[in-house]
Amino acid sequence: MATDSLLSSTTVPVAVPQGAPAPTRHRIFSPGRVITIAGGTFTQLVRMKVFYFMAIFAVAVIASSFAFADLETEGQLKLLKDVSLAAMSLFSMLFAIAGTALLLPRDIEDRTIYTILCKPVPRLEYLLGKMLGVVWLILISLLLMDTLFCVVLHLKTQSIISTQMEVLSAMKFPSPDARDASISQVQETILKQGMTWNLQFGVLAVFLKAVVLTGTTLLLSTFASSTIFTIMSSLAVMIIGQAQSLARDVFLGQDASTVPRIIAGAVSLVFPDFKGFDIVDAVVSGTVVEGLIMLKMTGLTLVYMVIHLLAAYVMFSDKEI
Amino acid sequence: MSEVPAVSIQHLTRIFRLPTLRRQTVTAVQDVSFDIAAGQIYGLIGPNGSGKSTTMKVLLGLLRATEGKCSIFGRDSARVDSREDVGFLPENPYFYRHLTGRETLVFYGKLCGITGSALKDRIGELLALVDLEHAADRRLAGYSKGMLQRIGLAQAIIHRPRLVVLDEPTAGVDPGGSRKIRDLILALREQGITVILSSHLLEQVQEVCDRVGIIYKGKLVKEGALSELMSVEDQTEILLRNATPEVLKAVRALISSHPVTDLLTMGHPRTTLERLFLEVTDGSAVETREYVK
Numbered sequence A: 001m002a003t004d005s006l007l008s009s010t011t012v013p014v015a016v017p018q019g020a021p022a023p024t025r026h027r028i029f030s031p032g033r034v035i036t037i038a039g040g041t042f043t044q045l046v047r048m049k050v051f052y053f054m055a056i057f058a059v060a061v062i063a064s065s066f067a068f069a070d071l072e073t074e075g076q077l078k079l080l081k082d083v084s085l086a087a088m089s090l091f092s093m094l095f096a097i098a099g100t101a102l103l104l105p106r107d108i109e110d111r112t113i114y115t116i117l118c119k120p121v122p123r124l125e126y127l128l129g130k131m132l133g134v135v136w137l138i139l140i141s142l143l144l145m146d147t148l149f150c151v152v153l154h155l156k157t158q159s160i161i162s163t164q165m166e167v168l169s170a171m172k173f174p175s176p177d178a179r180d181a182s183i184s185q186v187q188e189t190i191l192k193q194g195m196t197w198n199l200q201f202g203v204l205a206v207f208l209k210a211v212v213l214t215g216t217t218l219l220l221s222t223f224a225s226s227t228i229f230t231i232m233s234s235l236a237v238m239i240i241g242q243a244q245s246l247a248r249d250v251f252l253g254q255d256a257s258t259v260p261r262i263i264a265g266a267v268s269l270v271f272p273d274f275k276g277f278d279i280v281d282a283v284v285s286g287t288v289v290e291g292l293i294m295l296k297m298t299g300l301t302l303v304y305m306v307i308h309l310l311a312a313y314v315m316f317s318d319k320e321i
Numbered sequence B: 001m002s003e004v005p006a007v008s009i010q011h012l013t014r015i016f017r018l019p020t021l022r023r024q025t026v027t028a029v030q031d032v033s034f035d036i037a038a039g040q041i042y043g044l045i046g047p048n049g050s051g052k053s054t055t056m057k058v059l060l061g062l063l064r065a066t067e068g069k070c071s072i073f074g075r076d077s078a079r080v081d082s083r084e085d086v087g088f089l090p091e092n093p094y095f096y097r098h099l100t101g102r103e104t105l106v107f108y109g110k111l112c113g114i115t116g117s118a119l120k121d122r123i124g125e126l127l128a129l130v131d132l133e134h135a136a137d138r139r140l141a142g143y144s145k146g147m148l149q150r151i152g153l154a155q156a157i158i159h160r161p162r163l164v165v166l167d168e169p170t171a172g173v174d175p176g177g178s179r180k181i182r183d184l185i186l187a188l189r190e191q192g193i194t195v196i197l198s199s200h201l202l203e204q205v206q207e208v209c210d211r212v213g214i215i216y217k218g219k220l221v222k223e224g225a226l227s228e229l230m231s232v233e234d235q236t237e238i239l240l241r242n243a244t245p246e247v248l249k250a251v252r253a254l255i256s257s258h259p260v261t262d263l264l265t266m267g268h269p270r271t272t273l274e275r276l277f278l279e280v281t282d283g284s285a286v287e288t289r290e291y292v293k
């Protein structure tokens, strides 16, 4: 019989394996898994060729170091620093928004998210991994940009100093001591406008701001219906974040009652107040920023990261994928 | 048989709310219950849109059950640790296209907590098993459908799960490729691994499965060992080759002359499972209720 031969070929006796639930090896939280997801995200973004944007940065920095050679020396250095820090700020924010906004929709659309979440990976780890992957990308790209910036600024400072030396050596001084004093004074003034640790604080502030924005974008992307919506609303958050303290001053004034203050506080949780991160103008003009301020800024960044991540988790843990 | 089934699905119902204003709902799965004993290959068959993928996703904890429960080796599917025992190959999967085959396996291996030389050895073993050693260092963007399914199968079993869930493993794969996949599934059974697979291709299910469940419009309409489902005690089939009209006429005459014997069908044979399938689904095997976004 046809049926018989078919059956004998399919119902082979089976070696039954142990059927009892195995004692769990699962770890509630595993840094290894988070790093794996972060690394995967970083590779994904790198292979999407985001680093090509860096070429634009290089052109901007180098061009601004040659431009306006007829400006007075301080002006030349200020221009270079202004352009470079503004470009770093812009690029890191763009990476934060565009990089993060693409991640979840892409995984959901390609169904790669199923293959990840069906492994013993808690959803919180998945989100944290994605976020850290973007942060990692921002960090690496800022380091690259910063290195280039430092080199160009250093060269520019050196060339300005040597020009000034020529000018000074052509001048007459009452005594050799007076000449030395004025040479070292000029040198010192110029070096202060060059590469300083204070300036690096500015770069750190740019980084922290981008990190905060990454968290915000991730949160938005857990409930946004489209990537475009995520990007637009993240941009809105960025702008509101810049203007927030201004708005608060206008609407609340100095002597506001408790309720509006609480509301303002709640708003500042969702829309991070970027005013606290605005030290770039200060460092460019040479104002010294205290270490304590940087510490506060870092703390604030961590608080925002945790709040955004937890909120994203609340949204995402209920999300049907 | 062991006491704890590999898979236990009890009264599973899943209702989707559609993103429309008029609170419309779709019942994707309705009161489905079945168990799979450890070591078996279970086939879930049904036309497109009948709820196979939804059932699997709930089983894997990717979707929530509206009602009912699923467990894997006694652990509730909603728990993250139940996934230690499962490997999953989704329907039409796309993995990260920018990764090579090997990098893909490294990624999933690490997610399962495998590292170092253990991971390296396991990956070598798997690449040989799924016959992708030659393509291991090419990016997935250049893989064919069959190769993607095979790398997908490799990532599903990288952590040596006791249960493997395959959603339409051979959909869109050419016959040669699907034979390879079938052999891999049979190799899993040799190792005592439980497999649940879904398909709308009946012949393949018939070739590899010990038990099948036929699911139609969200309901499990028939369920059991292939042997039980296929044998019909009071019927006999006669298969003839080169039967002329005269022979058929004579056979008919002989049967009708006999008082208790009825002629039920006469015609060209179909695979038995396919006939059963058409019977329980009112012959509407091609009907779909595809959800359009």
Ligand SMILES: Nc1ncnc2c1ncn2[C@@H]1O[C@H](COP(=O)(O)OP(=O)(O)O)[C@@H](O)[C@H]1O
Residues within 6 Å of the ligand: A320, B016, B017, B018, B026, B027, B028, B046, B047, B048, B049, B050, B051, B052, B053, B054, B055, B289, B290, B291, B292
């Ligand atoms: N996310 C979803 N939202 C709404 N309806 C869905 C969703 N996923 C599946 N469905 C509906 O549920 C039914 C079963 O789908 P599915 O489980 O994918 O079927 P199969 O895998 O058997 O083809 C279909 O009618 C489908 O349209």
Ligand SMILES: [Mg+2]
Residues within 6 Å of the ligand: B049, B052, B053, B054, B091, B167, B168
């Ligand atoms: Mg399906």
